[in-house]
Amino acid sequence: MLRRDVLKSAAALAASGALAAPAIGRAAEARVLRFVPQSNLPNLDPIWGTQYVVRNAALLVWDTLYGVDSHLQPQPQMCEGHEVSADGLLWRFTLRPGLKFHDDTQVLPRDVIASLQRWMQRDTMGQLIHARLDGMDAPDDRSFRIRLSRPFSKMLFALGKSNAALACIMPERIAKTDGFTQINEYIGSGPMRFRKDEWVPGSKAVFERFEGYLPRPEPASWMAGGKRMYFDRIEWQIIPDGGTASAALQNGEIDWWETPLPDLVPLLRRQRGVQVDVADPLGNIGVFRMNHLWPPFNDERARRAVLMAADQADFMHAVVGDDAQMWKPLPSFFTPGTPLSTTEGGAALQGKRDYAAAKKLLADSGYNGEKVVMLVGTDLSITKGQGDVAADMLGRIGMNVDYVAIDWGSVGARRARKEAPDKGGWNIFLTWLAGADCANPAPYTALRTNGAKAWFGWPDSAPIEQLIADWYDAPDLAAEQQRIAALNRASMEFATFLPTGFFLAYQAWRSNVSGIVKAPFPVFWDVRKS
Amino acid sequence: MLVYALRRVLATIPVMAVVALFVFSLLYFAPGDPAAIIAGDQATPEQIAHIRASLGLDRPFLVRFGEWSWHILHGDLGTSIFTNLPVSHMIAQRLEPTFSLMLLTLILSLVVAIPMGVVAAWRQGSWIDRLIMVVAVFGFSTPVFVIGYLLAYVFALQLDWLPVQGYTPIAEGFWPFLQSLILPAVTLGGIYIALIARITRASMLEVLSQDYVRTARAKGLGERAVLFVHALKNAAVPIVTVAGLGVALLIGGAVVTESVFAIPGLGRLTVDAILRRDYPVIQGVVLLFSFVYVLVNLLVDLLYSLFDPRIRY
Numbered sequence: 097m098l099r100r101d102v103l104k105s106a107a108a109l110a111a112s113g114a115l116a117a118p119a120i121g122r123a124a125e126a127r128v129l130r131f132v133p134q135s136n137l138p139n140l141d142p143i144w145g146t147q148y149v150v151r152n153a154a155l156l157v158w159d160t161l162y163g164v165d166s167h168l169q170p171q172p173q174m175c176e177g178h179e180v181s182a183d184g185l186l187w188r189f190t191l192r193p194g195l196k197f198h199d200d201t202q203v204l205p206r207d208v209i210a211s212l213q214r215w216m217q218r219d220t221m222g223q224l225i226h227a228r229l230d231g232m233d234a235p236d237d238r239s240f241r242i243r244l245s246r247p248f249s250k251m252l253f254a255l256g257k258s259n260a261a262l263a264c265i266m267p268e269r270i271a272k273t274d275g276f277t278q279i280n281e282y283i284g285s286g287p288m289r290f291r292k293d294e295w296v297p298g299s300k301a302v303f304e305r306f307e308g309y310l311p312r313p314e315p316a317s318w319m320a321g322g323k324r325m326y327f328d329r330i331e332w333q334i335i336p337d338g339g340t341a342s343a344a345l346q347n348g349e350i351d352w353w354e355t356p357l358p359d360l361v362p363l364l365r366r367q368r369g370v371q372v373d374v375a376d377p378l379g380n381i382g383v384f385r386m387n388h389l390w391p392p393f394n395d396e397r398a399r400r401a402v403l404m405a406a407d408q409a410d411f412m413h414a415v416v417g418d419d420a421q422m423w424k425p426l427p428s429f430f431t432p433g434t435p436l437s438t439t440e441g442g443a444a445l446q447g448k449r450d451y452a453a454a455k456k457l458l459a460d461s462g463y464n465g466e467k468v469v470m471l472v473g474t475d476l477s478i479t480k481g482q483g484d485v486a487a488d489m490l491g492r493i494g495m496n497v498d499y500v501a502i503d504w505g506s507v508g509a510r511r512a513r514k515e516a517p518d519k520g521g522w523n524i525f526l527t528w529l530a531g532a533d534c535a536n537p538a539p540y541t542a543l544r545t546n547g548a549k550a551w552f553g554w555p556d557s558a559p560i561e562q563l564i565a566d567w568y569d570a571p572d573l574a575a576e577q578q579r580i581a582a583l584n585r586a587s588m589e590f591a592t593f594l595p596t597g598f599f600l601a602y603q604a605w606r607s608n609v610s611g612i613v614k615a616p617f618p619v620f621w622d623v624r625k626s
Numbered sequence: 627m628l629v630y631a632l633r634r635v636l637a638t639i640p641v642m643a644v645v646a647l648f649v650f651s652l653l654y655f656a657p658g659d660p661a662a663i664i665a666g667d668q669a670t671p672e673q674i675a676h677i678r679a680s681l682g683l684d685r686p687f688l689v690r691f692g693e694w695s696w697h698i699l700h701g702d703l704g705t706s707i708f709t710n711l712p713v714s715h716m717i718a719q720r721l722e723p724t725f726s727l728m729l730l731t732l733i734l735s736l737v738v739a740i741p742m743g744v745v746a747a748w749r750q751g752s753w754i755d756r757l758i759m760v761v762a763v764f765g766f767s768t769p770v771f772v773i774g775y776l777l778a779y780v781f782a783l784q785l786d787w788l789p790v791q792g793y794t795p796i797a798e799g800f801w802p803f804l805q806s807l808i809l810p811a812v813t814l815g816g817i818y819i820a821l822i823a824r825i826t827r828a829s830m831l832e833v834l835s836q837d838y839v840r841t842a843r844a845k846g847l848g849e850r851a852v853l854f855v856h857a858l859k860n861a862a863v864p865i866v867t868v869a870g871l872g873v874a875l876l877i878g879g880a881v882v883t884e885s886v887f888a889i890p891g892l893g894r895l896t897v898d899a900i901l902r903r904d905y906p907v908i909q910g911v912v913l914l915f916s917f918v919y920v921l922v923n924l925l926v927d928l929l930y931s932l933f934d935p936r937i938r939y
Contacts, residue, residue: 136898138708139664145708146666218673260666276680278710296719297709298898299890335791335888336897343778343790344888475901502657505903509659512671527667541670551670 126625127328129609131618132341134355136334137301140290143218144278146260148530152617155319156303156330157198158264158284161189161208162256163319166615168434168535170256171320173312174203174265174285184247185230190239196308197267198289205234210271212242212263217275219261221254221538224568250538250568258319258532258616259539287311287323287621288330301332316621318613323621326611330620345370345604351625352605354618357477358417364604374422375603377614378431378531382411382482382596383542387523388555390516392468392495397461399591403444405454405493411596414481415528426598429543429587431531436577441585445595454493465496469517471525473504482526482596511552525552531598532616536576537564537583545592555592627938631928638920645916646698649909650691658903659683660707681707694909703913704906706899713910716895723793724891726803727883728876730811732869735818740865742819743826744853747834758823765820770879774813774886781809791888810887814879818872825868829861836860862933870926877915 133152139145142154163173172178176190195203209232216222216229230243242251255263265271266284273279282290288303295301311322333350335341338357344350346367354375356364364370386393386402393399412423426432427442468490472483483499490497500522502510507525515521533539544564547556563583570576605612611623661678662669678684697704703713746758782790788809794802833839834857842852881893892911899907931937 138902139710145664146669147663148666274680276676280710296890297706297711297716298894299888333792333888336885336894337888339775340778340791340886340888343783344792347782347786347790349790349792503901505659505663505901506657508662509657509903512659512662512674514671529667549670549672 127326129327129330129352129620129623129625130350131330131332131620132335132344132350132353133332133618136298136336137332138297139278140282140301141279142260142262142264143214143275146218148260148617151258151260151262153290153301153303153332154262154264154284155286155617156288156620157282157286157290158262158266159195159286159323160256160263160319161265162252163321164253164256164258165317165320166613170252171314171317173256173320174208178252180251184249185244187242187244187251188239189241192310192312193238194310195285196310197285198283198306198308199267200308201267202237203265203285204237204268205240207268207271208240208265209234210268211265214271214273214275215261215263219254219263220541221250221257222261222263224248224538225251225254248568249571253536253538256319257539259530285309287325299334301334303330303332304328311621316619318615318617318619325621326624327620345606348606350606351609352603352612352618352623354603356602356604358419358422358602361419361602361604369607370604371607372602372604373612374600374614376531376601376616378434378535378616379598379600380528380531381426381429381431381534381598382415382478383527383529384411384482384486384594384596385511385525385527385542385553386591386593387517387521387553389514389553390521390523391466392458392461392463393523395461395463396589396591397457398463399594400444400589401454401458401461401493402490402594403588403591404457405449405451405489406445406594406596407449407489408445408595408597410485410489411482412599414485415478415597416599421600422602423597423599426595429534429540429584429592429595430580431535432598434531434535435573436536436580438577438581438584440581441588444588444591451492458493458495463495465494467498467518468495468523469498469500469521471500471502471507471510471522473507473526474501475503478528479504479507479526482528485596486524486526514554526596528599530616536580537567542593543583543587545587545590553593555590557586557590557592560586560590560592627928627931631924634924634927638917638924641920642913642917646695646909646913647691649912650694651687653903653905653908654687654690656903660903660905663902664708694906698913703910706907707904708902713906716907717892717910717914720890720892720895722795723889724880724884724893726796727807727810727814727880727889727891728873730804730807731814731818731876734811735815735822736869738815739819739822740826740858742823743865744830744858746823746827747830748849748853750831755827759827762820762823765816766824768816770813770817770882771886773816774809774883777809777813778887793887793889793891806889810883810889813886814876814883817875817879821872821875822865822869826861826865829864830857833857833861859933863930866926866929866933870922873922874919877919 133149135149137149137153140153142158159174161175162170165171174191174195176192178187178189180187197203216226225248228244228246228248230245232242234240270279270281282292287306287309289306291302291304305325305328311324314321316322338360341353342360345353361372364372386399388394408425416422427439427445430437473479487497487499510522511525513521517523529542537543541551544550545555545557545560547554563586567579570579608626613619661674661683665674665677705712706716742758746755749755778790781788788805792806794806796803839857842856881897884891884893896911
């Protein structure tokens with residue numbers, strides 16, 4: 097071989113290597129998804145930590161027996177199917193064959209029973225099942241039974257709902273941990289393993305594809321169907337600053353940003369290589385929460401005066417800006433566009449605002465200019481915006497507002513205090529709820545009126561509680577809709593709280609990422625990257 | 627000097643004890659409740675109370691402080707309320723990014739600021755002096771996050787030379803490591819460069835008017851030797867003092883810089899812990915920062931004798 101042949105060969109080899117290397121790099125790159133979640137992942141116990149970000153990560157690691165689809169209907173997931181006795185007291189479930197945990201052990205009914213017991217300690221619907229539970233047992237290695245003392249028609253929804261706490265199935269030895277104590281091992285049977293060794297809380301969380309996962313044959317739909325993963329790794333990068341996350345997305349350093357700031361959306365829309373769309377079709381509901389224990393809001397008339405004066409457009413402009421597609425008025429407590437949505441009794445929140453009438457109603461309630469303590473979390477744009485509008489609205493009807501500007505962590509602590517407002521308590525705080533949590537009364541803690549056991553503000557109304565109980569016993573969808581309409585009307589008259597409107601949020605991703613769907617949580621299955 | 631150094635190190639123990647008591651008390655009496663954050667927005671007060679009890683947050687101040695102090699004395703910083711990971715592990719994860727950032731900033735600042743200050747003093751009243759002082763005022767008065775965004779826009783988004791955010795550990799290669807820290811270090815260094823340049827100028831102006839500088843020039847020494855060998859060494863004591871005090875600025879600036887550039891350092895850990903009321907983490911990080919600051923001050927004191935042999939301990 098001549099020297100020049102050697103040189104030619106070497107050059108050809110070098111050239112082929114130079115060309116091949118980026119191709120290999122691109123292929124490997126396409127198997128890694130870099131995702132910026134809504135906030136830091138502070139822990140990964142789906143029962144102990146009920147924040148949305150924990151729920152979203154848990155959906156990768158753990159699987160559930162049933163899962164709601166995009167129509168909010170529970171579909172079998174880990175379960176092959178179920179049978180229920182004619183009296184509704186005995187439920188028999190069969191697990192799909194071949195289910196494995198990330199430690200390569202088989203999923204057994206005893207794991208399911210222990211997991212459900214832990215879940216029942218913390219979840220509202222789980223507690224309802226627990227209150228009527230006669231027992232659970234496992235007749236064989238693939239099935240388990242739940243015996244009830246009273247029927248519970250929402251069983252499948254409870255097992256497959258997307259609201260925290262999820263009924264996640266974990267190995268028995270882990271599931272035996274008390275529901276109020278955090279677990280240390282994150283072993284599920286979901287499509288991705290959690291790499292605890294790579295976890296840097298506040299910065300990075302890594303999930304690796306679980307080869308032993310068996311997706312269902314059906315197409316994926318939210319928590320239901322086949323959860324097919326097209327990534328070997330999903331890296332959650334925590335970027336606390338919105339401006340930085342936006343720049344990182346534009347620069348291709350990240351692939352998907354769960355919650356872009358509304359202010360930055362117009363900029364992102366103009367960028368080539370970036371796509372923006374609504375994240376969750378079920379959106380969010382703004383909440384103006386009143387304390388029913390103390391004057392003036394211990395009087396129904398004062399609460400109704402607030403509903404009369406509230407202009408939801410003002411609140412929503414403060415939350416999402418001028419983007420009219422991102423909000424809508426909500427004369428209801430229930431999420432619009434869902435099977436149970438209703439506007440029955442919502443007239444108080446519709447039409448022109450009548451400040452004079454609201455002022456008179458407020459005076460009738462006995463209010464005479466006393467200080468009203470309003471807690472505003474000024475570190476969150478949604479609560480801050482709502483707080484500013486609320487202060488203006490209350491001023492217009494003659495309320496003497498003490499605007500307490502604090503961080504959200506402090507609001508969280510102070511709102512739990514039942515003392516009088518001038519002794520460290522409160523009259524009003526502002527927050528928001530995910531629309532998925534307001535689609536029916538089961539996960540909707542803010543709607544409950546069970547007095548001392550109710551959510552902050554402690555509303556007390558036996559008739560409303562009865563209406564909620566009636567909904568649980570509704571035999572079909574028509575009956576459910578009828579009972580929800582009655583519940584909405586009663587809650588509006590009682591003015592349990594003020595819904596300040598319905599608003600949506602965006603998500604943004606690189607154009608080379610496909611398969612991203614609109615859902616109440618980021619759906620990673622069926623997402624691909626080219 | 628060894629005895630002095632030992633005495634100073636021992637003196638840090640009561641200082642740290644006071645810091646520990648102060649931090650613990652501050653957090654105990656500060657508003658906020660980690661149990662409410664853990665429980666989520668839909669949790670009932672009953673559930674929150676249960677979590678609070680399970681975390682031991684409902685126990686009296688003295689019991690909690692006693693228990694925490696006992697663990698600290700045994701080298702145990704506790705466990706994070708939220709992550710359930712040891713605080714020492716969480717701090718260890720964050721040490722490299724923060725100390726790399728601070729070290730690079732320190733080197734960059736000293737390399738840039740000291741010559742700037744020397745030249746400004748040497749050419750006092752000239753356009754160079756004014757230009758340097760304008761730059762210093764700009765660096766001192768522009769917020770860190772503004773500089774950070776501007777640099778990221780130009781060098782990452784427009785020129786595509788450097789990444790917008792993130793941190794690459796040195797184990798993954800020196801150049802990627804350096805690439806990830808250049809913008810944050812320049813950002814954080816702005817205020818520090820301004821501070822040191824100004825103090826160097828002021829100190830050099832005083833020294834340059836001394837007789838021994840005139841003597842050095844009279845005996846025919848070159849201007850560079852006069853400035854950097856004779857004058858600068860004598861002007862070093864105030865510069866070292868300010869550089870040492872400025873470490874507090876760096877610690878404060880690192881909090882913002884790490885957030886802007888998404889660097890997983892101690893600054894971000896502190897902010898996250900404060901927002902969540904993760905008491906053991908806050909206490910651990912504040913103790914660490916206090917300890918570092920005390921050590922830096924000790925180092926500054928020891929350096930005095932190096933620059934000025936008349937100072938003896």
